[in-house]
Amino acid sequence: MPLIPIRTESPVKRKPWANIALIALNAFVFAVHVLPLGGWTDRVERAMALQTLAPATYQFLTYQFAHANLTHLLGNLVFLWVFGNSVNGKLGHGPYVLFYLAGGVFAALGYAFLDDQGTVLIGASGAIAAVTTAYLVLFPRSHVLILSLVVLIGVFRIPAMILILVKIILWDNVVAQWLDPDTRVAHEAHLAGYLFGFVAGLALLAARAVARDHYDLLSLWDRAHRRFVWRKAVAEFSAPQRGLDGRIIPKAVAHARSPEASAALDRIAEVRERIREKLASGDVTGACDAHQRLVSIDPQQCLSEREQLLIARGYYAQGRMAQAVAAFERFLATYRDSSEAPGVALLLGIIQARDLANWTAARNLLSAWAERMPDAAREAQLRTWLTEARRRLNDPDDAHPSAPRP
Known part of the structure; x- marks a missing residue:
């Protein structure tokens, strides 16, 4: 079924002048080729084409700009x-041109290595194949609008990964070659170009x-690996992954093998990854919103030490005190031996006293951490607020009126 790509949904961050120049150069060379210039045109075409049994070095570049006919040219340029x-837009102009030409050279090398018939090779298909799989590496989750001209006629939106892997690579260059082994299409050059674009892009x-983002193929693999590690850690409670994922809680383990729990674990892994993405991009508010979804699935969830602190402080900065208290409490329950724990306990005690007027909770927390402050300044601050909490509660143990008023 002929499928013609119309456009992609991935952003173009700069005017693609290099790509426009390559398209124009291909069109110009073809226009010169079809001009009625006598035998000179044929001589130029023979000189540009890659002679696979005895190639000249320059032909690895020039063959990329010669095309057999208008259909060949237009198909490539689309x-x-x-x-x-x-x-x-992603690579920049100079690097993109070098990548394009290198893909064409690698495609020609692959074709020449496999060809024993002494054929000639022309066309930009190998270079464009490299660009196509580079697109897959850089924008694997994007979609492509395609025009279908047979059976289902119309415009359709399909994932780029399916179009490139299934239709363009597998069907057009593997199955088609098997169905018609005598075709004049240089499938080997295409496949070599696809290989180059994929490996070089990675x-x-x-x-x-190349600037990384959260949607390139390496990032998708990294997130999938993180989800796998997290689920494995949950399933193996004897070896919790505290440093990366926070404390693994018994609730998840107790039901880890039921279908419902498996689906919940998938949702938890996805939300945890979304929190990481938001924090990495600086969107603390979005991360806190995602964290609310996480604790709605399982209130016992705790992130890594750094992430849990960022979330708790984010809640506090936004004035979401109840959520901040819950996040700080979860941090202390999970990372009680952390070097950050005394400071977190002090801040949490102050929030309970000053912001929430929960003097009982403040007194109990500050009393429990009174001997663990790492320096005299924070110990003095804790004693001040603990004294005030006891005074407010009419606690006869240690009541002094000198503490700061909320």
Whole structure:
């Protein structure tokens, strides 16, 4: 079924001048080729084409700009326009051109290595194949609008991953080659280009030569791994992953193997990952909102030490005192031996006293932590608020009127 991509839904962050220039150059070379210039045109085409048995070095570049006919040219340029603009915007102009040309060179090398018939290779398909899988690596969750011209005629929106992996790579270049082994299409060059684009795209992300975001393929793999680790840690309560995920609580373990609990664990893992994403992007308010969804699923959930503190302080900064108290209490219950715990206990005691006027809770908490303050300044501050809490409660043990008023 012919499927023609129209556009993608991924953002183009800059004008894709490099991609436009490549499209224009391909069109210009083809226009020169079809001009009635006698035998000169044929000689130029032969010189540009890659002679696979005895290639000249320059032909690994020039073959990419020669096309057999208008259909060949337009088919390539449509895919280059649809997928290349976003990749150009992500890589920048110079790096994008180098990536494009390198993909074409690798595709030619792959084709020449496998070809023993002495054929010639022309066309930008190998380079565009590299750009297409680079798009998949950079924007794996995007969607593509396609025009279908056979059977189901119309415009449809499908995930880019399905279109590229199933239709463009598997069907058009693996199944089609098996169905018609005598075709003149250079499937080997396409597949080599796809391989280059995928591996090189991942390498650029891993080396941070390209700006990372939360939606590229490496980030998706990282989040999937985190969810796997978290679920494994929940299922193996004897080895909790405190440093990464917070304390693993018995409630989840007790029912971990039931279908309902398995679905709940999936939801918990997804929400925890969403909290991480929000915190990483600086959206503390969004992270706190996501945290509310987390504790609505399981009130005993606790994040990593750093994340739990960020959430608790975020609640406090937003004036959401009840949520801040709950988050700080969960931190103390989970990370009682943390170096941050005394400071958190002091702050929580002050919130209970000054902001919520819950003097009983303030007294009990501050009394429990009175001997654990790490320095004289915080110990003095704790004693001041503890004294005031006892005075407010008419506690005869230690009542002095000198504490600050809320």
